[in-house]
Amino acid sequence: MKIGSVNIEVPVFLAPMAGITDYPFRILCKEMGAGAVYSEFVSADGIIRENTKTLDLICFEETERPIGIQIFGNDGETMSQAAKYVVDRFRPDILDINYGCPVPKVTKKGGGSAALQDLCLMDDITVAVVESVPEVPVTVKMRAGWNHETIVIPEVGERLQNIGVKAIALHPRTSKQRYTGKADWSYIKILKESVSIPVIGNGDVCTIDDMMRMFDETGCDAVMVARAAQGNPWFFREAKARLEGQLIPSPPSLLDIANMCIRHFDLLLENRGERTGTNLMRKHFSNYIKGFPGASIFRQKLVTAPGLAEMRIALNEFIDTAKTAELKPAF
Ligand SMILES: Cc1cc2nc3c(=O)[nH]c(=O)nc-3n(C[C@H](O)[C@H](O)[C@H](O)COP(=O)(O)O)c2cc1C
CATH class of the missing domain: 3.20.20.70 (Aldolase class I)
Structure with missing residues (x-):
């Protein structure tokens, strides 16, 4: 168009x-x-x-x-x-x-x-x-x-x-x-x-x-x-x-979601600085992290993390779990 x-x-x-x-x-x-x-x-x-x-x-x-x-x-x-x-x-x-x-x-x-x-x-x-x-x-x-x-x-x-x-x-x-x-x-x-x-x-x-x-x-x-x-x-x-009539891609895996969170967070930090970036990311974390078993625990940790260091720790835990878990998100 x-x-x-x-x-x-x-x-x-x-x-x-x-x-x-x-x-x-x-x-x-x-x-x-x-x-x-x-x-x-x-x-x-x-x-x-x-x-x-x-x-x-x-x-x-x-x-x-x-x-x-x-x-x-x-x-x-x-x-x-x-x-x-x-x-x-x-x-x-x-x-x-x-x-x-x-x-x-x-x-x-x-x-x-x-x-x-x-x-x-x-x-x-x-x-x-x-x-x-x-x-x-x-x-x-x-x-x-x-x-x-x-x-x-x-x-x-x-x-x-x-x-x-x-x-x-x-x-x-x-x-x-x-x-x-x-x-x-x-x-x-x-x-x-x-x-x-x-x-x-x-x-x-x-x-x-x-x-x-x-x-x-x-x-x-x-x-x-x-x-x-x-x-x-x-x-x-x-x-x-x-x-376009192509094969429908599989829904994102937990690791895809974790990697998207990292990419989004890095872009925000680079663009808006630490203070605003971490604040803005809370709302995005709560949008990304839902619909799979255990989501509420990770979401809670990420959304309530007081600062950048704590957020990074919570994000690493999420990534470790995503790497090993067989969990499938319910998108
Ligand atoms: C958080 C939020 C912020 C929005 N901000 C704008 C905006 O800045 N400008 C605008 O035209 N519409 C805004 N909208 C309206 C959306 O663009 C859209 O028209 C509305 O959400 C209906 O679409 P949806 O059913 O796909 O959500 C906003 C909607 C939401 C949920």
Whole structure:
């Protein structure tokens, strides 16, 4: 598939996830076969103020391409300046606008999914961003509406397409739903039928079978996966094999999981330093280490280890066990 002029070989994307889809995790998912990866959402205000922590979220490696950088904000002027800054300085393949974040801290200020309540604001922001970065395809990630009474699909699809948006990723819950209930994939199908630009389906894809079902039921051009990829970059390896009709690889062994933990941890330490790296890794350990006998003991030790030295000791114990055990993870 193509998004604007960007060629994407595997139509299975790693979704943006705040606190999760940093550079180390994106690299691992890309190596496993993800067709495109996204940064977490980055504040347009922070970008134009050149806040160091904000700009750190945008840094990426060449091997991550094609990569989308996602920005959020509440007015056209700030968003267009931020988009231009990101494109000039970092040269991502795709610039994505977040119209999906339901968190009140963001929506109260008019950012994220607040634009679903005010389509004029959505138009203003989208026009400003598209015009400010003509050399890069602008995409949108959105929810189906603010609440069940104000669903904006399919109306919004054509509107965004006419402004010049090159693809739309839809998580078909409402903002008010947050993560409750089920993603209603029928909205993905309706959106797909209303536009000619690519539609990326998202929401409740937990298994490879779910992914195939989403392609079949909605006709979407690509599937975007968030929670099912946490602690499971192998999702993309299996997805690619399934789509390409190749032999499905065996699930990761305990040793594969242990080695992935080490690689992830090393990348994080190198990228974020000891303090932040060890803190961030706790949440990743709890995502990786589950679903096999004895997992809770290793997970507990790794997640509660007070510092780097203790974490290394717990990780070595896990590796020793993985090397000798016949245990099979239940992926
Ligand atoms: C921890 C976490 C952080 C997220 N952060 C973002 C974000 O920064 N930007 C965004 O557009 N969506 C974000 N999302 C939403 C996901 O991209 C995705 O739309 C949602 O989780 C539904 O997909 P899933 O069922 O595959 O998890 C986040 C989700 C999770 C679980």
